[in-house]
Amino acid sequence: MSFDVLRWSVSAALAERPDAPLAALFQGPAQTDPIQTTQTLSNGTEVAFWDYGVIAVTPPASVAATKDVVISCAVHGDETAPIEMVRDMLQDILSERLVPSQRVLFLIANPAAILNNSRFVDVNMNRLFSGAHNQGDTAEHQRASDIERYVSQFFKLKQRYHYDLHTAIRDSKHEQFAVYPFTHGGPYSKQQLTFLAECGVDTILLNRAPTTTFSYYSVQAHKAHAFTVELGKVRPFGQNDMSRFAQADSGLRKLISTAALELREFSPSRHHVYDVCRTINRQAEQFALNFPDNVANFTEFAQGHLLATDGEIEYRVEQPGERIIFPNANVAIGQRALLTVVPIALEQLKLV
Numbered sequence: 386m387s388f389d390v391l392r393w394s395v396s397a398a399l400a401e402r403p404d405a406p407l408a409a410l411f412q413g414p415a416q417t418d419p420i421q422t423t424q425t426l427s428n429g430t431e432v433a434f435w436d437y438g439v440i441a442v443t444p445p446a447s448v449a450a451t452k453d454v455v456i457s458c459a460v461h462g463d464e465t466a467p468i469e470m471v472r473d474m475l476q477d478i479l480s481e482r483l484v485p486s487q488r489v490l491f492l493i494a495n496p497a498a499i500l501n502n503s504r505f506v507d508v509n510m511n512r513l514f515s516g517a518h519n520q521g522d523t524a525e526h527q528r529a530s531d532i533e534r535y536v537s538q539f540f541k542l543k544q545r546y547h548y549d550l551h552t553a554i555r556d557s558k559h560e561q562f563a564v565y566p567f568t569h570g571g572p573y574s575k576q577q578l579t580f581l582a583e584c585g586v587d588t589i590l591l592n593r594a595p596t597t598t599f600s601y602y603s604v605q606a607h608k609a610h611a612f613t614v615e616l617g618k619v620r621p622f623g624q625n626d627m628s629r630f631a632q633a634d635s636g637l638r639k640l641i642s643t644a645a646l647e648l649r650e651f652s653p654s655r656h657h658v659y660d661v662c663r664t665i666n667r668q669a670e671q672f673a674l675n676f677p678d679n680v681a682n683f684t685e686f687a688q689g690h691l692l693a694t695d696g697e698i699e700y701r702v703e704q705p706g707e708r709i710i711f712p713n714a715n716v717a718i719g720q721r722a723l724l725t726v727v728p729i730a731l732e733q734l735k736l737v
């Protein structure tokens with residue numbers, strides 16, 4: 386397969402008409418075998434297509450890369466703004482307007498869900514990592530397993546980063562926020578908190594328990610600095626105001642294209658930090674949230690307020706300052722239907 390075909394499939398196909406032609410990248414021009422080829426651009430950058438939506442970019446040997454950076458999107462297929470960001474970065478790399486000086490793995494995680502205009506086809510892929518993909522045989526189980534293999538194949542250097550880009554179903558009182566997965570007692574990185582803040586993500590949610598999310602997988606299996614980054618609200622292709630993502634886009638571009646990132650000094654007052662206080666998994670057929678769909682993430686309710694009913698169980702606010710995140714009554718039984726968080730002072734955390 387010639388590079389021109391690949392270039393077309395990434396640049397032209399993902400450009401002005403981001404909906405239909407996406408298929409070209411994900412399914413390959415002949416819509417048969419996965420794309421697997423490597424080509425070198427005139428500036429020496431190597432672009433390797435490992436599979437549909439799996440693109441590894443390596444700077445020329447003369448540039449001593451020090452960082453491995455995974456930038457993923459579309460773990461949820463309807464979260465389109467991050468897909469557009471990744472598309473534009475790839476286009477700019479292919480046209481040599483963006484010249485990476487670090488190794489980068491771009492992952493468009495769930496192409497089938499993108500083409501289906503849905504969060505997922507059979508199963509929420511962000512519950513299938515760290516081995517959970519062994520518990521089923523849908524295409525999403527297979528893809529999560531493949532993605533773990535590609536990430537393992539990619540990470541080589543000591544400094545490892547993974548930004549898994551998402552958008553949230555609801556509005557959020559903090560429009561952009563990141564989930565900092567369980568570090569198993571390891572310290573939180575001041576440099577990463579500062580980098581995220583410079584990307585416009587000044588709100589952090591600490592999830593201090595193992596999960597089956599993609600970002601936790603990279604922390605646990607590869608000792609990467611990894612985050613689920615929520616950049617705004619879910620909207621269909623063409624309806625994203627990309628100016629709202631400009632700061633994150635520019636931060637990520639700087640990260641991959643500069644030898645040493647210059648960051649402002651760490652300042653605790655710059656960050657809003659929340660600790661996950663309860664994870665509520667749906668248990669019954671009769672599950673209902675006791676607040677409307679337009680209630681935003683991070684909304685605080687008074688102590689005792691009824692948040693949800695799950696069969697006979699009533700979930701009420703237990704602590705002052707408790708707020709809701711990611712409420713979703715439509716999840717499958719056994720899956721997370723709601724998180725609650727409380728503010729926590731950064732000074733209480735081990736930082737490095």
Ligand SMILES: O=C(O)CCC(=O)N[C@@H](CCC(=O)O)C(=O)O
Nearest residue numbers: 511553554555564598613711712
């Ligand atoms: O808006 C929502 O309800 C869901 C947004 C979303 O997809 N969030 C991620 C968070 C992953 C994590 O906890 O690291 C998810 O639910 O998978």
Ligand SMILES: [Zn+2]
Nearest residue numbers: 461464551552
């Ligand atoms: Zn998502």
